[in-house]
Amino acid sequence: MSVNITTTRLTVRCASQHVRAGTPTCKRRSFWNTVFSKPAAVKRRARREEESPALPTPTREYHPTPIPHETIVHSPANAGQLDAYSAKTIAVSIDDTPRTFDTVFLRDSCTCPRCVDPDSRQKLFQTSDIPQEIEGKARTVQDENKSWVIEVEWQNDVPGYGAEHRTRHSLNWLRRALNTEVELRGGVRYDDRVLWDRDTITKNNKWIDYKDWTGDDSVLFDALTHLNKYGLLFLKNVPESEESVVNIAGRIGTLKDTFYGRTWDVRSKPKAENIAYTPQFLGLHMDLLYTSNPPYLQLLHSLRARTPGGESFFSDSFHAAQKLEEASKTHFRTLCTFPVTYHYHHPTYHYHYTRPTIELHPYPKYSEPTNLALHRVNWSPPFQGPFEARIGGESQTALRNYLAASHAYEKILSAEESLFEYRLNEGECVIFDNRRVLHARRAFDATKGERWLKGAYVDDDVFFSKLRVLEERFRGGGLRMGL
CATH class of the missing domain: 3.30.2020.30 (NE0471 N-terminal domain-like)
Known part of the structure; x- marks a missing residue:
């Protein structure tokens, strides 16, 4: 030199x-x-x-x-x-x-x-x-x-x-x-996140054509940047193939393999091992909170949408957490500390994990530029297990406090102004941040048609690795890249 x-x-x-x-x-x-x-x-x-x-x-x-x-x-x-x-x-x-x-x-x-x-x-x-x-x-x-x-x-x-x-x-x-190490440690600069309600996400929603997603890295970078900010993204003109969701996820990186498989089907069937495989109403939730490392991204590709009902809706749990903290710091602290158990207990599988509803960033002094150091939200009522026995016996005050806080939080999450509702049509795919954006589904009549979604998961390490590589390429970012 x-x-x-x-x-x-x-x-x-x-x-x-x-x-x-x-x-x-x-x-x-x-x-x-x-x-x-x-x-x-x-x-x-x-x-x-x-x-x-x-x-x-x-x-x-x-x-x-x-x-x-x-x-x-x-x-x-x-x-x-x-x-x-x-x-x-x-x-x-x-x-x-x-x-x-x-x-x-x-x-x-x-x-x-x-x-x-x-x-x-x-x-x-x-x-x-x-x-x-x-x-x-x-x-x-x-x-x-x-x-x-x-x-x-x-x-x-x-x-x-x-x-x-x-x-x-x-x-x-x-x-x-x-500044960059702040971004790299948590995977995202938290002051870059855009917390949203229905009006905000309706105005800023992004739709990406499947061919552009699979064939243009600049489009992919723009799409992943949007997904990083909002936690929600839609694709259109997706080919009618069970491999399409693999191709979509593969552009980000390796798919997450779980006991559901590398990919899985969301369709109504008798004696379903998961409430998602029924035509019943499915409330706001996140997937696999009963595992130690729940998936970060969830992809759902609509292959059949021929039943009345079955609309999907989404809610930004971080936005609701911010609203709760503004309304009641006591409720917010309760959700940060009270342990909630999630489980999946069947003859073949028994998963069990306990975590608080709201997790704050572990390094707020060094890693969180905002005052509210939100790191993760854990909310999945359909897959909740019994509380630990000691909580229901000797700590009734704590349980009652949690009940009041969860009431307040759920009211914000499911408020009409918080929900973005959309019925996925055939050939469309939704990608969302499973650790931030809650998803739900309205009931549908399985006797009057077929509803079939093909799903896949991607871990957070995989997503942020791809985003950093693209950012270094298109913006010259990156910390340890020499001089």
């Missing part, structure tokens, strides 16, 4: 040291002017000085207030100038704002070939290898694309790395690093 380095003047830190030592200062603007002053103001001051030369005045000794970090300012005048001393933090001017980075973070993120394998992109050292006493000196240089790069020279580096080892991070990378 070619680097444009020009050594011209003392660094800001070096200049500050000279001032504090009482030695003559170099001809350089002060730190605060360097970082924060407006160029136009500087030019005006210089012009005034040229027009009206100042009279000689007695020399005054400067005693500036010590500042915690002198910021590396990126300009041709500063290029190639190494800090005068090592430090445990390095402050960098990003978008005219000083941002401080711990040297442990900068060292741990090094992507040089000695630290990260160029092919596998796996790390070749451990975070625990970094000495606690590590410090760094930084300089700003330009790469072959004339982009600013921070180059760090290490003191007390990882054992085995010589004095010649350097770490480089571009300003673009540092800028993304301030």
